[in-house]
Amino acid sequence: MSEADPAEPVLFATRLRPHRSLTPRQFRFLLLGIAAISFASTLPFVIMGAWPVAGFMGLDVLAVYVAFRASFRSARAYEDVRVTFLQLTLAKVSAKGARAEWRFNPSWVRLERQEHAEFGTQRLDLVARANRVEVAGFLGPDAKERFSDDLGRALAEARRGYRYEH
Known part of the structure; x- marks a missing residue:
């Protein structure tokens, strides 16, 4: 003005x-937690030879990341x-x-x-x-x-x- x-x-x-309910620092912790859970739940599938499951689980983590980045961008x-x-x-x-x-x-x-x-x-x-x-x-x-x-x-x-x- x-x-x-x-x-x-x-x-x-x-x-x-x-x-916005999360600060950028809290977002990083959330994303790391989601990635760790995704990795832990994907590991048995990879061991059984169903390795494509890992890619789909990674897409979930990517979708969460993109959604939160868009939210933080709109907060400007x-x-x-x-x-x-x-x-x-x-x-x-x-x-x-x-x-x-x-x-x-x-x-x-x-x-x-x-x-x-x-x-x-x-x-x-x-x-x-x-x-x-x-x-x-x-x-x-x-x-x-x-x-x-x-x-x-x-x-x-x-x-x-x-x-x-x-």
Whole structure:
């Protein structure tokens, strides 16, 4: 995001990132464990002369590796949300680095929540006139609800306007 006026106070600023359950180090241990189990279960087949089984078991390990690498690559995506008295800025950066940015007047933007009775907050949209942009799409329902509450408070404060103190 571009640098803001240092005199304009920031009411809310956050960077949202997709959650990943494993760190890269934990992933290495998991992959080593899967490979060891695969090797141990393949060894009897190789001893009996059914050596092609080893290749298929190796494909399973390769599939797990490829799936987790894709997951870690997609985790590079993020969203920056920033609210000041004059502007709400949303910047979405894809895993490949493509950036899209939206700017809204906080007085005219609405934060719409789609709720499900059993599963909680399913979708959050910033809506201003004909513009509708989903925000925090990769967060879980609980995290979306907390984010929605925090952003809602910041937007309410921005609508009240700057308070001058003497």
